[in-house]
Amino acid sequence: MKVSFKLNGKNVVIDVNPNEVLLDTLRLKLGVKSVKRGCERGECGVCTVLMNGKPVYSCMVLTPQADGAEIETVEYLQGKEEVKALIDSFVKHGAIQCGYCTPGFIVTAYALIKAKQNGLTKEDVIKGLEGNLCRCTGYKKILEAVINALNQLET
Ligand code: FES
Ligand code: FES
Numbered sequence: 001m002k003v004s005f006k007l008n009g010k011n012v013v014i015d016v017n018p019n020e021v022l023l024d025t026l027r028l029k030l031g032v033k034s035v036k037r038g039c040e041r042g043e044c045g046v047c048t049v050l051m052n053g054k055p056v057y058s059c060m061v062l063t064p065q066a067d068g069a070e071i072e073t074v075e076y077l078q079g080k081e082e083v084k085a086l087i088d089s090f091v092k093h094g095a096i097q098c099g100y101c102t103p104g105f106i107v108t109a110y111a112l113i114k115a116k117q118n119g120l121t122k123e124d125v126i127k128g129l130e131g132n133l134c135r136c137t138g139y140k141k142i143l144e145a146v147i148n149a150l151n152q153l154e155t
Contacts, residue, residue, distance in 0.1 A: 003067045007032070008076035014063075022058040022066055023047045026073070034074040034103040038133075045132030048104040049073050055111045057131075074103040082113050085149040095145035097136035105132050109146045113153065120150055 004013040007030060016025055023040070026032040026049070035058055036046035042060040049058045050072040077083045086106050089095070096102050112120065112128040120128075125146050134142060 001064060003063055005066045005068060006070045008072060016063040018062070018064055020063045022049070022051075022056075022061040022063050022071070025063045025066075026058060026071075032073050032075060036100055036103065038100075043133070044101075045104045045108065046101050048107045048132065050077070050107060050111060053111070053114070055108045055131075072107075074106055077107065077110055080110070082149070082153060083110050085152050086110060086113075086146065089145040089149040089152070090142070093141050093145040093148060095137055095141040101132060101134040101136075105129065105134070105142055105146075108132050109149070112146075113150060122147060125150070 001016060001018055002013060003016050004011065006012070012030065014025065014029060023035060023037060026035045027037065035049055038044035038046035040059045042057045045057065047058040048055050051061065051066060051069050074083070078087065083106060086109050090102060090106070108129055108131070112125065116124065125143060129142070129146070
Protein backbone atom coordinates (compact mmCIF):
# COMPACT_ATOMS: atom_id res chain seq x y z
CA MET A 1 0.00 0.00 0.00
CA LYS A 2 1.07 3.60 -0.60
CA VAL A 3 1.68 5.90 2.32
CA SER A 4 2.66 9.54 2.20
CA PHE A 5 4.07 11.69 4.95
CA LYS A 6 6.43 14.56 5.46
CA LEU A 7 9.87 13.42 6.55
CA ASN A 8 12.27 16.06 7.76
CA GLY A 9 10.54 18.74 5.74
CA LYS A 10 10.19 16.77 2.50
CA ASN A 11 7.19 14.91 1.15
CA VAL A 12 7.65 11.16 0.87
CA VAL A 13 5.42 8.69 -0.93
CA ILE A 14 6.38 5.08 -0.35
CA ASP A 15 5.10 1.54 -0.78
CA VAL A 16 4.88 -0.31 2.50
CA ASN A 17 3.43 -3.52 3.90
CA PRO A 18 0.37 -2.91 6.06
CA ASN A 19 2.18 -4.37 9.09
CA GLU A 20 5.47 -2.56 8.51
CA VAL A 21 6.70 -0.41 11.39
CA LEU A 22 7.94 3.13 10.94
CA LEU A 23 11.36 2.17 12.35
CA ASP A 24 11.91 -0.21 9.42
CA THR A 25 10.58 2.21 6.83
CA LEU A 26 12.85 4.97 8.09
CA ARG A 27 16.00 2.90 8.52
CA LEU A 28 15.76 0.33 5.76
CA LYS A 29 13.89 2.15 3.03
CA LEU A 30 14.64 5.81 3.65
CA GLY A 31 18.16 5.57 5.08
CA VAL A 32 17.47 7.53 8.26
CA LYS A 33 20.18 6.09 10.47
CA SER A 34 19.81 8.27 13.58
CA VAL A 35 16.73 6.20 14.38
CA LYS A 36 18.15 3.21 16.19
CA ARG A 37 16.87 -0.32 16.63
CA GLY A 38 16.80 -1.60 20.19
CA CYS A 39 14.13 -3.57 22.03
CA GLU A 40 11.54 -3.26 19.23
CA ARG A 41 8.78 -3.38 21.82
CA GLY A 42 8.40 0.16 23.11
CA GLU A 43 10.70 -0.01 26.10
CA CYS A 44 14.08 1.54 25.33
CA GLY A 45 13.39 4.74 23.36
CA VAL A 46 16.35 4.48 20.95
CA CYS A 47 13.92 4.59 18.00
CA THR A 48 12.21 7.82 19.14
CA VAL A 49 11.12 10.28 16.44
CA LEU A 50 8.73 13.21 16.45
CA MET A 51 5.35 12.53 14.89
CA ASN A 52 3.33 15.72 14.56
CA GLY A 53 5.62 17.26 17.16
CA LYS A 54 5.21 14.51 19.76
CA PRO A 55 7.85 11.91 20.59
CA VAL A 56 6.83 8.36 19.60
CA TYR A 57 8.59 5.02 19.54
CA SER A 58 8.89 4.37 15.82
CA CYS A 59 9.04 0.60 16.51
CA MET A 60 5.48 0.84 17.83
CA VAL A 61 3.98 2.89 14.99
CA LEU A 62 2.75 1.08 11.90
CA THR A 63 3.87 3.08 8.91
CA PRO A 64 0.29 3.35 7.57
CA GLN A 65 -0.53 5.17 10.82
CA ALA A 66 1.95 7.85 9.76
CA ASP A 67 0.00 8.60 6.59
CA GLY A 68 -0.38 12.39 6.37
CA ALA A 69 1.83 12.98 9.41
CA GLU A 70 4.93 15.05 9.88
CA ILE A 71 7.91 12.98 11.00
CA GLU A 72 11.10 14.60 12.27
CA THR A 73 14.39 13.04 13.27
CA VAL A 74 17.71 14.34 14.57
CA GLU A 75 19.04 14.70 11.02
CA TYR A 76 16.58 17.56 10.60
CA LEU A 77 16.18 18.78 14.16
CA GLN A 78 19.90 19.41 14.59
CA GLY A 79 19.38 22.73 12.78
CA LYS A 80 17.18 24.02 15.59
CA GLU A 81 18.56 26.25 18.32
CA GLU A 82 17.28 23.99 21.11
CA VAL A 83 18.83 20.88 19.58
CA LYS A 84 22.14 22.64 18.99
CA ALA A 85 22.14 23.60 22.68
CA LEU A 86 21.31 20.03 23.68
CA ILE A 87 24.03 18.50 21.50
CA ASP A 88 26.66 20.97 22.78
CA SER A 89 25.60 20.28 26.33
CA PHE A 90 25.71 16.47 25.88
CA VAL A 91 29.27 16.78 24.59
CA LYS A 92 30.32 19.25 27.30
CA HIS A 93 28.88 17.13 30.12
CA GLY A 94 30.19 13.81 28.83
CA ALA A 95 26.61 12.56 28.48
CA ILE A 96 27.57 10.36 25.52
CA GLN A 97 29.53 7.14 25.74
CA CYS A 98 28.65 4.65 22.99
CA GLY A 99 26.10 7.18 21.71
CA TYR A 100 23.52 4.61 20.71
CA CYS A 101 20.80 6.10 22.90
CA THR A 102 21.71 9.73 22.18
CA PRO A 103 19.48 10.56 19.20
CA GLY A 104 16.45 9.26 21.10
CA PHE A 105 17.32 11.30 24.17
CA ILE A 106 17.87 14.43 22.07
CA VAL A 107 14.50 14.05 20.32
CA THR A 108 12.67 13.47 23.61
CA ALA A 109 14.47 16.33 25.38
CA TYR A 110 13.74 18.67 22.48
CA ALA A 111 10.03 17.81 22.66
CA LEU A 112 10.07 18.41 26.42
CA ILE A 113 11.70 21.81 25.99
CA LYS A 114 9.28 22.83 23.22
CA ALA A 115 6.27 21.74 25.24
CA LYS A 116 7.24 23.59 28.38
CA GLN A 117 10.21 25.83 27.75
CA ASN A 118 9.80 28.05 30.77
CA GLY A 119 9.30 26.40 34.08
CA LEU A 120 10.62 22.91 33.36
CA THR A 121 11.80 21.54 36.70
CA LYS A 122 14.42 18.87 37.29
CA GLU A 123 11.58 16.51 38.20
CA ASP A 124 9.84 17.29 34.88
CA VAL A 125 13.04 16.40 33.05
CA ILE A 126 13.51 13.16 35.01
CA LYS A 127 9.91 12.17 34.33
CA GLY A 128 10.05 13.27 30.70
CA LEU A 129 13.12 11.18 29.97
CA GLU A 130 12.05 8.05 31.81
CA GLY A 131 11.02 6.33 28.57
CA ASN A 132 14.57 6.49 27.21
CA LEU A 133 17.12 4.00 28.45
CA CYS A 134 20.91 4.27 28.46
CA ARG A 135 23.18 1.33 29.24
CA CYS A 136 26.35 3.41 29.61
CA THR A 137 26.10 6.74 31.36
CA GLY A 138 24.09 6.12 34.51
CA TYR A 139 21.73 9.00 33.53
CA LYS A 140 23.29 11.61 35.83
CA LYS A 141 25.27 13.25 33.05
CA ILE A 142 22.36 13.11 30.63
CA LEU A 143 20.18 14.82 33.17
CA GLU A 144 22.83 17.47 33.84
CA ALA A 145 23.25 18.02 30.10
CA VAL A 146 19.54 18.56 29.51
CA ILE A 147 19.15 20.87 32.50
CA ASN A 148 22.21 22.86 31.46
CA ALA A 149 20.84 23.24 27.92
CA LEU A 150 17.54 24.36 29.36
CA ASN A 151 19.24 26.97 31.56
CA GLN A 152 21.19 28.28 28.61
CA LEU A 153 18.06 28.57 26.49
CA GLU A 154 16.22 30.41 29.25
CA THR A 155 18.94 33.03 29.76
S1 FES B 1 13.44 0.00 19.69
FE1 FES B 1 11.65 1.16 19.92
S2 FES B 1 11.40 1.47 22.03
FE2 FES B 1 13.14 0.15 21.86
S1 FES C 1 25.61 6.20 25.76
FE1 FES C 1 25.61 4.06 25.37
S2 FES C 1 23.52 3.46 25.62
FE2 FES C 1 23.58 5.52 26.21
